[in-house]
Amino acid sequence: MRNLNEETITQAVLARNNDMKDARLKEVMTSLIQHLHAFARETRLTEEEWAAGIQFLTEVGQACTPTRQEFILLSDTLGLSTLVTAQNHRKPQGCTEATVFGPFYVDDAPDYALGADVGNGMAGEPCFVSGQVRGIGGEIVPGAKLEVWQADSEGFYDVQRDGGPAQGRGTLLADREGRFNFQSIVAESYPIPHDGPVGRMLDAMGRHPWRPAHLHFMVSAPGYETLVTHVFREGCEYLDSDAVFGVRSSLIADWVEHAPGRTPNGGESATPFYTLDFDFILNPVAKEKVA
Incomplete structure (x- = not known):
C-alpha cells in the first residue's frame, strides 16, 4: 500500500494485522493502534516530541535491573x-x-x-x-x-x-x-x-x-x-x-x-x-x- 497520509495510515496498519490468529491479541493491538494514532492526532505530536518520548522510554528500559523495575514505577x-x-x-x-x-x-x-x-x-x-x-x-x-x-x-x-x-x-x-x-x-x-x-x-x-x-x-x-x-x-x-x-x-x-x-x-x-x-x-x- 502506497501514498498513505495522516487520514489513511490507521486503517492501513489495522488491515495489515487482519491475519492475526490470536483473537485477544488482535483485540488488544487494534485498540492500542487506534488510541496511539488518535493521541498523535489530538495533540498534533511533533517529530521532536515523539523522538523525546522514544528516548524517555529507552531510558526507562535501561534503568531496569534485577532489583529495580522502572517500567513498574x-x-x-x-x-x-x-x-x-x-x-x-x-x-x-x-x-x-x-x-x-x-x-x-x-x-x-x-x-x-x-x-x-x-x-x-x-x-x-x-x-x-x-x-x-x-x-x-x-x-x-x-x-x-x-x-x-x-x-x-x-x-x-x-x-x-x-x-x-x-x-x-x-x-x-x-x-x-x-x-x-x-x-x-x-x-x-x-x-x-x-x-x-x-x-x-x-x-x-x-x-x-x-x-x-x-x-x-x-x-x-x-x-x-x-x-x-x-x-x-x-x-x-x-x-x-x-x-x-x-x-x-x-x-x-x-x-x-x-x-x-x-x-x-x-x-x-x-x-x-x-x-x-x-x-x-x-x-x-x-x-x-x-x-
Whole structure:
C-alpha cells in the first residue's frame, strides 16, 4: 500500500494485522493502534516530541535491573497499575481491598515461624503485627500463606541495599485459627526511586515522589483469590497524595505506640514500641474457576 497520509495510515496498519490468529491479541493491538494514532492526532505530536518520548522510554528500559523495575514505577505513577488492579480485582463488600503490587516484591523470601522477627535487623522502631485471615462468610482460613515486605526507616527496601541478608520481608503461615503474628519495624513514608527517568518525569509534571507509610502483604490460601495489598499507617501526610495512587480508606490502620515494657511476644523493650492489628478477609474463588 502506497501514498498513505495522516487520514489513511490507521486503517492501513489495522488491515495489515487482519491475519492475526490470536483473537485477544488482535483485540488488544487494534485498540492500542487506534488510541496511539488518535493521541498523535489530538495533540498534533511533533517529530521532536515523539523522538523525546522514544528516548524517555529507552531510558526507562535501561534503568531496569534485577532489583529495580522502572517500567513498574512508570505504570504506577501514571495510575495505570491501580486501574488494572481495580478492574481485575472487584470484590464483594467486606473483602479486603487489593492495591498495587509495587516493584520490590521478591520471590522465595525467607520462611519464618509465627512470632519471629521478620525485620531481621532492619533499621527502625520495633513493631509487633498480628491479625487473622478469614473468608467473606466469616469462616476461619487455617494455614493461610502470608508474604510480607516493607522498607526500612530510611525508606529503602533490602534489595536496594548492596548485598546482605533479606530484611523486612518473609513468608509465614497462619495457624489453625487463621491467626498470625510477627515482629518487624514501624512503617515510614518514603519516596519511590526518583533518580531516573520516572523521577525526571514527576519533576516536569510538578509532582512529588512520596508514598505514605505502609506494609505490603500477599495473602493466599486454597479456594480463595490471592490478595495483594498494603496496610497504610493512619496519620501519614501522604495518604491523600500517594505517588502511585494506591491508598484505600479501608486499608488505613493505627500503629499504636506503647511505652517501654512488656511486649506482645512476652519480651521486654527498653524503648517505646508499636503494635498493629489487622485482619484480612479473602474472597472465595468462583466455582467455575476452581480447577
